[in-house]
Amino acid sequence: MKFSPPSPHNTRDIAAHISSWLSSHTFHHSQFADVRKLVEAKQRQRLTVSLCIPTLNEEKTIGKEIVVFKGELMERHPLLDEIAVIDSGSTDKTREVAAEFGADVYLSSAILPELGEKRGKGENLWKAIHQLKGDVIVYIDADITNIHPRFVYGLLGPLLIRPEIQYVKAFYDRPLVVAPGVRTAGGGRVTEILVRPLFSLFFPELTALIQPLSGEYAVRRTLLETLPFPIGYGVETSHLIDIYHRWGLDAIAQTDLDQRVHRNQPTVDLGRMAFGIQRAFFARLKSLGLIKSLPDLSTILHQFQSRDGSYEEIEHAIREEERPPMITVPAYRKKYGLPEK
Amino acid sequence: MTHRENHIRARDQLIRELPDRVHAAESLREQFLAHLVLAGEIPAPTFSESNRVDTLLMRWSEGGLLNCSRDGMGNGVALRPGTDGAQTILIVARADTALDESVDHALTVQPDCVSGVGVAENTISLAALATLPTLLDLLNIRLKANLVFLAASRSVGRGNLEGLRYFLANNAIPIHFGICLEGAPLGLLSYRSIGMLRGEIHCRMPSDYQWANLGAAGAVLTINQVINRIAAIPLPRRPATSIVLGSLEAGHTYDHYARQALLRFEVRCESALQAQQISEQLADIVAEVRAQSGAHVDLDIFAQREPGGISISHPFVRVARHVVEALGVPLQIAPSTTELAALIDRKIPALTIGLTRGESLDDEREKAEIRPIYQGMAQLATLLLAIDGGLCDEV
Numbered sequence: 031m032k033f034s035p036p037s038p039h040n041t042r043d044i045a046a047h048i049s050s051w052l053s054s055h056t057f058h059h060s061q062f063a064d065v066r067k068l069v070e071a072k073q074r075q076r077l078t079v080s081l082c083i084p085t086l087n088e089e090k091t092i093g094k095e096i097v098v099f100k101g102e103l104m105e106r107h108p109l110l111d112e113i114a115v116i117d118s119g120s121t122d123k124t125r126e127v128a129a130e131f132g133a134d135v136y137l138s139s140a141i142l143p144e145l146g147e148k149r150g151k152g153e154n155l156w157k158a159i160h161q162l163k164g165d166v167i168v169y170i171d172a173d174i175t176n177i178h179p180r181f182v183y184g185l186l187g188p189l190l191i192r193p194e195i196q197y198v199k200a201f202y203d204r205p206l207v208v209a210p211g212v213r214t215a216g217g218g219r220v221t222e223i224l225v226r227p228l229f230s231l232f233f234p235e236l237t238a239l240i241q242p243l244s245g246e247y248a249v250r251r252t253l254l255e256t257l258p259f260p261i262g263y264g265v266e267t268s269h270l271i272d273i274y275h276r277w278g279l280d281a282i283a284q285t286d287l288d289q290r291v292h293r294n295q296p297t298v299d300l301g302r303m304a305f306g307i308q309r310a311f312f313a314r315l316k317s318l319g320l321i322k323s324l325p326d327l328s329t330i331l332h333q334f335q336s337r338d339g340s341y342e343e344i345e346h347a348i349r350e351e352e353r354p355p356m357i358t359v360p361a362y363r364k365k366y367g368l369p370e371k
Numbered sequence: 372m373t374h375r376e377n378h379i380r381a382r383d384q385l386i387r388e389l390p391d392r393v394h395a396a397e398s399l400r401e402q403f404l405a406h407l408v409l410a411g412e413i414p415a416p417t418f419s420e421s422n423r424v425d426t427l428l429m430r431w432s433e434g435g436l437l438n439c440s441r442d443g444m445g446n447g448v449a450l451r452p453g454t455d456g457a458q459t460i461l462i463v464a465r466a467d468t469a470l471d472e473s474v475d476h477a478l479t480v481q482p483d484c485v486s487g488v489g490v491a492e493n494t495i496s497l498a499a500l501a502t503l504p505t506l507l508d509l510l511n512i513r514l515k516a517n518l519v520f521l522a523a524s525r526s527v528g529r530g531n532l533e534g535l536r537y538f539l540a541n542n543a544i545p546i547h548f549g550i551c552l553e554g555a556p557l558g559l560l561s562y563r564s565i566g567m568l569r570g571e572i573h574c575r576m577p578s579d580y581q582w583a584n585l586g587a588a589g590a591v592l593t594i595n596q597v598i599n600r601i602a603a604i605p606l607p608r609r610p611a612t613s614i615v616l617g618s619l620e621a622g623h624t625y626d627h628y629a630r631q632a633l634l635r636f637e638v639r640c641e642s643a644l645q646a647q648q649i650s651e652q653l654a655d656i657v658a659e660v661r662a663q664s665g666a667h668v669d670l671d672i673f674a675q676r677e678p679g680g681i682s683i684s685h686p687f688v689r690v691a692r693h694v695v696e697a698l699g700v701p702l703q704i705a706p707s708t709t710e711l712a713a714l715i716d717r718k719i720p721a722l723t724i725g726l727t728r729g730e731s732l733d734d735e736r737e738k739a740e741i742r743p744i745y746q747g748m749a750q751l752a753t754l755l756l757a758i759d760g761g762l763c764d765e766v
Contacts, residue, residue, distance in 0.1 A: 093480035094408055101405025130482040131401060175477045
């Protein structure tokens with residue numbers, strides 16, 4: 031049965047549901063620190079789990095991520111069945127370092143080559159569904175400086191103990207790295223000034239996600255293969271809207287992973303991110319019938335910089351193309367023995 | 372066959388099997404590096420090492436060790452019981468560092484090395500302690516002797532080996548042999564402790580000091596007088612003696628006389644008597660400068676080690692030398708001022724060994740090579756087998 035989202039004006043019901051969801055679907059990684067129990071749960075359910083790390087020039091951090099996850103969550107505790115790096119064409123030693131420590135390394139362009147190559151992190155995430163074998167796929171970014179097994183077991187925990195949960199998103203206290211030390215608060219600027227206001231306007235229940243844009247999440251394949259994939263900045267926002275619209279908030283959970291130390295992004299980069307998210311967001315509004323008509327949206331973001339006392343314009347073309355649900359791709363259906371459509 | 376011939380045959384057999392142990396250690400590379408990252412990225416300044424110790428305890432517990440616990444001084448302790456338990460071997464690495472909590476402890480893992488603060492000094496050793504139970508299981512090594520694992524608290528600086536000393540004073544099981552782990556260099560062999568005094572000279576200008584007077588000096592020039600006098604102390608070549616002026620702090624700005632200065636030093640000496648004489652000379656210097664300058668100048672010697680240890684001909688040292696030579700790495704015999712001293716004080720035959728090649732730099736450029744770690748771990752397992760087989764006993 032299709033989920034019917036409440037009207038944004040029904041504030042009392044929304045508040046009540048958010049409150050109940052926060053207590054029943056928000057976890058802390060420490061609840062799953064006994065990894066042996068998770069392994070038992072995984073084996074009992076006969077599930078397999080793949081870890082996907084999308085990369086682009088991450089030679090400084092990728093080695094540490096692989097050894098920590100392989101050492102702790104494959105060799106000491108067999109929670110992961112596969113660790114794969116899906117690379118967008120790094121020009122540094124990312125692929126060599128990852129392979130040296132035993133990850134399965136794939137060049138994104140070599141997966142489903144007949145479908146061509148598009149640039150964007152979402153492309154790697156989408157192609158991972160075809161390439162990886164697990165019933166559950168965990169996505170972890172490659173630029174985390176303070177990597178720890180909790181980044182994986184904290185996201186897998188809810189899926190392994192609560193069969194009704196389909197998608198688990200990470201949230202953090204995210205200090206930004208500012209040399210030489212670390213700032214204790216901050217991050218999530220695009221969330222607070224763009225995504226949460228948009229969710230408040232159109233999908234108020236989704237505001238309960240503390241960090242809807244976090245790049246770390248775990249998803250059941252049965253859900254993942256049915257999602258269309260914007261290949262750029264809009265992938266996380268679109269996924270949340272799609273999952274919410276089809277299955278409701280209760281299919282989603284979130285886990286507090288404490289701190290995530292990562293590279294700071296300049297404000298102009300966040301501007302590009304915000305532009306891509308808005309394009310994907312408006313496309314969803316239109317496809318869901320929440321907006322009757324939209325003009326053709328520009329694909330150009332205009333930004334400015336000053337040089338020698340004068341100002342000059344910089345144009346960024348941000349298209350936010352979208353890949354179809356993987357389950358509609360014939361090669362995928364063949365690989366997984368699904369009947370031809 | 373004589374006892375000596377048996378002994379040599381058993382030792383040679385152990386040496387012949389070294390490559391198998393190196394290979395087994397290599398197969399645990401990712402686990403070792405994961406231990407290294409997860410322990411090494413936890414700040415552990417002396418007196419605040421409990422989080423790092425807890426990480427070790429969890430790993431030991433999951434590795435099948437017994438009695439994993441923190442003792443009254445915050446040491447992490449665990450036991451791998453022997454099949455007869457007639458002897459007990461202690462393996463110790465310090466858990467604390469001289470690094471402040473605010474220092475970025477992030478490590479970087481590359482195919483050939485791991486870099487970051489504290490990795491060679493001395494997180495590699497903690498990773499070795501965490502990995503050793505798995506390595507011994509992998510090699511099907513069941514020792515007759517009990518094996519006690521110790522992540523020692525309060526070792527460095529003002530800690531003055533307090534954790535290890537506490538453990539040795541209060542542990543109910545007598546320790547028969549000790550192995551102290553250092554990150555680097557592989558090939559290091561310390562079997563003697565050098566005499567050592569470690570302390571600080573603190574200079575404070577009195578609150579009623581007349582700064583306007585011509586010739587007013589401030590704490591910088593006053594501590595400089597102390598330094599000049601220390602530099603003038605004649606040091607004998609035999610017994611070998613040195614005074615290390617390790618750190619100097621004074622003042623805050625360009626334009627104000629410093630009110631305080633702090634000099635940190637260490638005296639190293641082969642003779643306890645000579646060390647005592649230098650201690651008295653330092654006290655004289657401080658008293659003289661205090662009288663001449665009108666400043667408060669105080670000497671605080673807070674750490675002391677007695678020289679001692681076993682001889683190079685001790686069977687334990689002989690076996691260890693053979694193992695290092697068989698590994699094909701240069702033997703680096705050097706006296707120790709670290710954990711070994713506490714074991715020597717208790718007359719326990721003990722060695723300090725190194726685990727890999729690396730550089731201790733106290734900054735993010737500090738490096739430890741990965742490949743030699745396999746040899747370092749094989750060396751450790753071989754020494755345990757040698758002790759267990761009676762090859763290190765004095766006849």
